[in-house]
Amino acid sequence: MEKQLEVQLEEAGYKTDEVSIRDIFFSVEKGKLVGLIGPNGAGKSTTIKSIMSLTPYRKGEVKLGTEGNNGTYAYVPEQPVYYDYFTLWEHLWLAASVNGIDKQQFEQRADRLLEKFKLTEQKHHYPSSFSKGMQQKLMLIIAFMLEPDLYIVDEPFIGLDPQATLDFISLLNEARSGGAAVLMSTHVLDSAERLCDTFICLHKGTIVAAGNIEQLREQAGLTEDHTLFDCFHVFTTEAVDVIEC
Numbered sequence: 310m311e312k313q314l315e316v317q318l319e320e321a322g323y324k325t326d327e328v329s330i331r332d333i334f335f336s337v338e339k340g341k342l343v344g345l346i347g348p349n350g351a352g353k354s355t356t357i358k359s360i361m362s363l364t365p366y367r368k369g370e371v372k373l374g375t376e377g378n379n380g381t382y383a384y385v386p387e388q389p390v391y392y393d394y395f396t397l398w399e400h401l402w403l404a405a406s407v408n409g410i411d412k413q414q415f416e417q418r419a420d421r422l423l424e425k426f427k428l429t430e431q432k433h434h435y436p437s438s439f440s441k442g443m444q445q446k447l448m449l450i451i452a453f454m455l456e457p458d459l460y461i462v463d464e465p466f467i468g469l470d471p472q473a474t475l476d477f478i479s480l481l482n483e484a485r486s487g488g489a490a491v492l493m494s495t496h497v498l499d500s501a502e503r504l505c506d507t508f509i510c511l512h513k514g515t516i517v518a519a520g521n522i523e524q525l526r527e528q529a530g531l532t533e534d535h536t537l538f539d540c541f542h543v544f545t546t547e548a549v550d551v552i553e554c
């Protein structure tokens with residue numbers, strides 16, 4: 310299967326003399342959803358930020374796109390980022406125009422997504438007046454509007470209401486069936502268990518387990534009636550050998 314993202318991070322951190330994550334090696338194939346899981350402070354956001362070259366220190370390599378073909382990506386940060394003086398619609402148009410989407414295609418995609426996320430009425434409002442969940446939806450709408458080869462999403466579920474969560478999942482599945490790859494960090498393990506093909510479990514800045522749910526159960530020494538949460542508990546509370554992925 311073709312890799313859309315290959316991560317070979319030896320070390321990364323917020324200062325040159327401080328290593329926050331180390332030995333993070335994994336890949337995401339076309340059409341697959343890889344879940345980045347781990348407790349608070351495990352290094353999920355740092356991994357994502359260093360993939361995006363947003364950490365001051367990074368040693369290692371990140372390859373984006375398939376063999377001989379640079380891929381496109383959309384990054385949805387944990388904290389929404391917006392301009393105070395642009396309306397919702399202006400944000401979408403700005404993102405579309407810098408990414409070369411023509412006006413007709415932009416309007417078609419943007420209107421469909423606003424409808425889906427129930428923000429049509431707020432089209433000409435300023436995101437600074439939005440709730441956290443509505444700002445999160447703005448970030449997701451931009452990502453889906455760009456229809457990239459790869460989605461990198463940092464904790465999408467916190468802040469979204471149940472209907473928006475379902476809408477987000479259905480759009481994600483639609484993008485995957487079109488061949489898009491997804492890397493998603495989350496604490497919401499029941500959703501992750503249902504959605505993700507494979508998991509990277511981080512603890513104390515490094516990978517402690519990786520694979521699909523069956524492989525995680527095996528690595529945790531658990532039987533098939535155990536959930537992702539049970540595996541997570543084993544990997545993050547007991548001394549485990551670091552398992553190569």
Ligand SMILES: Nc1ncnc2c1ncn2[C@@H]1O[C@H](COP(=O)(O)OP(=O)(O)OP(=O)(O)O)[C@@H](O)[C@H]1O
Binds near residue numbers: 354
């Ligand atoms: N801006 C920063 N400057 C310095 N250290 C940071 C910064 N952000 C995170 N860290 C440190 O890096 C380590 C990993 O944090 P990170 O935010 O990646 O964890 P996380 O798994 O995303 O946690 P959470 O689930 O709480 O979001 C922690 O020790 C944290 O204190």
